[in-house]
Amino acid sequence: xxxxxxxxxxxxxxxxxxxxxxxxxxxxxxxxxxxxxxxxxxxxxxxxxxxxxxxxxxxxxxxxxxxxxxxxxxxxxxxxxxxxxxxxxxxxxxxxxxxxxxxxxxxxxxxxxx
Numbered sequence: 503x504x505x506x507x508x509x510x511x512x513x514x515x516x517x518x519x520x521x522x523x524x525x526x527x528x529x530x531x532x533x534x535x536x537x538x539x540x541x542x543x544x545x546x547x548x549x550x551x552x553x554x555x556x557x558x559x560x561x562x563x564x565x566x567x568x569x570x571x572x573x574x575x576x577x578x579x580x581x582x583x584x585x586x587x588x589x590x591x592x593x594x595x596x597x598x599x600x601x602x603x604x605x606x607x608x609x610x611x612x613x614x615x616x
Contacts, residue, residue, distance in 0.1 A: 534614055537616065539577070540577040542577065543574045554566075567592075589612070589614070
């Protein structure tokens with residue numbers, strides 16, 4: 503007996519059109535370079551882009567970092583103290599027609615080295 507294989511992975515997959523539902527940006531992939539440079543890779547799917555938020559030492563909460571429409575996003579802010587490593591946290595959310603939609607991505611913690 504043959505069964506048809508269903509392609510049921512990915513809630514954002516569909517038959518085309520701009521009226522699809524964007525559920526959530528599940529994750530960010532990152533690379534950390536010297537001097538605190540962090541590269542964030544994301545899949546914008548059918549959205550207009552993503553809003554990226556970050557938190558580092560001294561920040562009480564996440565702060566808006568940037569809106570990006572093409573992956574990767576490069577965070578090239580210098581370290582708070584040039585000779586001291588720091589932890590940075592990132593999260594992102596889809597943007598469609600200048601409105602944040604869906605759920606935030608998982609939070610990613612990056613150890614930035616001098």
